[in-house]
Amino acid sequence: MARRVARCGVGLIMGTATAAVELLFALMAGVALLPVAAWPTARRAVLRPVLAGARRLARWERARLAMWLDLRVTPAYEDVRALRYVACHWALGVLGGVVMLTAAIGIGYGTFGIYGWILLDGIRNPGSFVLGSLGGFFLVFLAVQGIFGVVGLEGQLARHFLGPRHQEELERRIEELSASRAAVVDAVTDERRRIERDLHDGVQQRLVALGMLLGRARRSQDADRRDRLLGQAHDESRRALDELREVAWRIYPTTLDEAGLRAALETVAERASVPVGVEYDVAEEPGQAVSTVAYFVVCEAVTNAVKHAAPTRISVAVRAEEQRMYVSVQDDGCGGANAAGSGLFGLARRVAALDGSLSVISPPGGPTLVAAELPCG
Template sequence: MRCGVGLMTGAAAAAIELPFAVLAGAALLPVAAWPAGRRAVLRPVLVCARRLAELERARLRIWLGVRVPPPHEDLRALRYVAGRWALGLLGGVVMLSAAIGLGYGLFWLYGWILLDGIRDPGSIALSSFGGFFLLFLAVQGIFGVAGLEGQWARQCFGPRHQEELERRIAELSASRAAVVDAVHDERRRIERDLHDGVQQRLVALGMLLGRARRSQDAARRDRLLGQAHEESRRALDELREVAWRIYPTTLDEAGLRAALETVAERASVPVRVEYHLTEEPERAVATVAYFVVCEAVTNAVKHAAPSRIIVAVGGAEEGMVHVAVQDDGCGGANASGSGLFGLARRVAALDGVLTVISPPGGPTVVSAELPCA
């Protein structure tokens, strides 16, 4: 029904576009070799073409479900309007055929009045059969013309092949630079963790052992050795924590689900993991998904003071992995902060998208869409 209405409105628009194309051609033809005159005539023609193109974009979006970007150039709008009237007339012919087919298909309802159906039932049956067959063909034509409308709009309004390649090259260059920056940030974070944590523990351990070695009091020496033993245990725990944050071995040994459950177990607040993937994602996708969850949970515990956190992992659609971390904390997370910004660059390196929704007062939702093969 919507496609039919879209084609009928397109046929009505063709009644305007065809005269516009003829008049625009007639106005441009005499001044084609005169640059100043051509520019003077083109200016109002292009303005009208853009307005007609905007109306057509709205019609395609509302009735045919086709979404196309606005034309980058007015000449593209003129090209679209100059060629679309033929599709509009074709759509009108298809809709007229559908109306004729429906009329003949329902001929058995009123044909007995016109042809005395008692004497000639065969004519009524034949007319109804032919009408329904024509209606069937017209319905197929409706979908065909709607597809042609979308193709023509995308061809005129969409980026050219060279522009698409340039855009893709720019995206790849930005992603590569983001990956390099992310690696540097990760190295700085590891250095900071080692310097502020493990290194300080080892320095304290060395001092305790030195004091115990120089002490002449056996009781004091035993006490210092006990403190050194406790400091070595803390240093080992912090070293394990740093190694875990660099890359968890559980991710390789047991998969993404087990790694996320380990994150939930290590968190200081209740974390519920809802895992809906039927197959293990690719290694790169699983790694990014893990770090999205790990960083989001760490930030929530550190800054939002939540009472619970929900981690959901599933397939939002074919070829995509959807990761979402929601907490009921105070909200107000800064998406441009170092942690979330680094996550955004990790996700962008896989052509994914990271979204942060965190109004003041919460809740905060950090979600990522990751493409996979």
């Protein structure tokens, strides 16, 4: 909380500085546009550099909001809307400066009891020092609430002037849904191909070998040789059964329905060939769709790490807060994972189908971090 207050405070101080520039810019733009307001050609000639300056100021504001206030606004807005934002934001910047000045005064009064004994004769009037400190800390408390309030107003103002319009938002949402629907279809197709490949290259080959062994044993006239062939066929049947169970587990684990997501993730950790630590901090069991995607994110990330990165340990963390589930898988392997590969790309499409996001950070030499954010409300 203290770190967040400090970041927001710095952001508001910077906003106060930019507010002075914006106020000066708005006054100069008004003085330049007022004489040519009745002449369209002259007005357009003057308005062109004014809009360019407004867009540049709006770009600086977007960077400040994203860096210090964690407010991200799309750059797809018109120059006129940027000019309106600049013309209105200076007042909010001044308000932020007043709040920060109030916080500074409160800190000064609150800590006056520390240095007041040295500067003044505080021994004779200790009550005034105590009351002054309490009043200062109360002023700091009010200023902190004011900081969060101004940050909320900053977000509303930026979204109103710089954010997409309702029609644009609907169009963007339709495009996202169309893309996610196509991605789901592609993911299902890829999954079917993988299952067919696993069955063809694994289980089917085992069954063919099993049939050949049984045929040879059936034609054999030597009892000892027949027993050896039957023993080999028995071993081959067990291998085929193990591979069939593995394929069925990769398709969908029954543990996920029977015991929940935590038990399924612990099973993934137990089946891995390297140590896997699981941290699970979810109060309520998420929905089936979210649990399934979270499971496959962990399963695919762990499988890829074991197969390609040669790690000595893998850490899995699952937590939920504010209607969002965060899943992360980190290994200490060699890194260099390709986010556009078939496995991770398929995971990204699974996550996107739930309006989630998947990120892969894997520099050469490691470590590799696969993180997913899923809505679970």
